[in-house]
Amino acid sequence: MGATRHSKVLIIGSGPAGYTAAVYAARAMLEPLLVQGMQPGGQLTITTEVENWPGESTIMGPDLMVKMEAHAAATGAEIVSDLITSLDLQKRPFTAIGDSGTTYTADSVILATGAQARWLGLASEEKYKGFGASACATCDGFFYRGKEVVVAGGGNSAVEEALYLTNFASKVTLIHRRDSLRAEKILQHRLFKHPKIEVLWNHTIEEVLGTEAPLGVTGVRVRDVHSGAESVVPCDGFFVAIGHAPASELVKDQLELHHGGYVRVEPGSTLTSIPGVFAAGDLTDPVYRQAVTSAGMGCMAALDAERFLAAEES
Known part of the structure; x- marks a missing residue:
């Protein structure tokens, strides 16, 4: 005892x-x-x-x-x-x-x-945590000044992270597995009118891609949920925003x-x-x-x- x-x-x-x-x-x-x-x-x-x-x-x-x-x-x-x-x-x-x-x-x-933070559960995501993969734009957005980043998610958190990252990044790609966002309408309005943000609809993230020495993100491999076709979205930083x-x-x-x-x-x-x-x-x-x-x-x-x-x- x-x-x-x-x-x-x-x-x-x-x-x-x-x-x-x-x-x-x-x-x-x-x-x-x-x-x-x-x-x-x-x-x-x-x-x-x-x-x-x-x-x-x-x-x-x-x-x-x-x-x-x-x-x-x-x-x-x-x-x-x-x-x-x-x-x-x-x-x-x-x-x-x-x-x-x-x-x-x-x-x-x-x-x-x-x-x-909730993560997607990818082995490659785990590999690059802290080396280009993040779940906190407020914490890490500063490191991506003038660079391209990807945000995964479709709710308030994802839209807020994407908008925040425009303060630093040259381009923000929001990737969502559906054809509409769950975020509040006012946030969607700000997102859609922002010149730095592009939305990739109906896609899931299959793998985070990057370099080995040193560890660093170079892109994400995505899959179209309808056709199954895969492609690569280049980026320097990958942010998961699917809640905590x-x-x-x-x-x-x-x-x-x-x-x-x-x-x-x-x-x-x-x-x-x-x-x-x-x-x-x-x-x-x-x-x-x-x-x-x-x-x-x-x-x-x-x-x-x-x-x-x-x-x-x-």
Whole structure:
């Protein structure tokens, strides 16, 4: 039987939200325990250069997360390499079970499990992730100044990504498997009238093409859904915009969710539908999905937890 660990604040997740929450909780003398999860550092560990983190003109994503982890540890947070497989929020202390067999109990919980971009599931797409294949135009669009890019998708996310990329790219090709878009009409209107954007209808993406040394995207192989004919669309960057999946599996039957699975928090706070449980970062955010906004919410969650625990004690 595994050990049992108790903490005032249990932080689940180790991206910018989780590590920032750990820093602030530790500084409040709450002795937080952070469980890193399957991907310590979160989505930033699979990116390359980060050029929009305040104070760093450019830094590698994995390096930034190493520094954030070290900062959290230096302030006194305990960081545990484990994966939470179940979480009971129905009574206090809250109880979590780790893949290691350890049971974690806590007076408060900060959820910072993030979200993952949905990908097409192609082996070639996986190969070029971070080397020309991306799921975040806001993060990576800057690298494609004067170059041609492809966006896959047909909803609001795809149209918004395509429009954003026109700020940098010389040409944006939106590829959609149907003959109409699901995006809002006002977004479609902007898309269709933009001189830099071309739409390729009724096509699916079969393969991302590129170079080996160094790794880099040179185009995508597409297939006409009606005729089956294949062709190649040249591009320097490939962006997938078919939505994000919040990592809310642990709490989907316990907390109030919205927008397709994101944890709902009270406006202007990180309070969830259960007192003592707080949520921060991409797990709650279907709009911005930036490292800096996640970090800000991590700070908020720690402060909210501190106030909650102080009120409980008094």
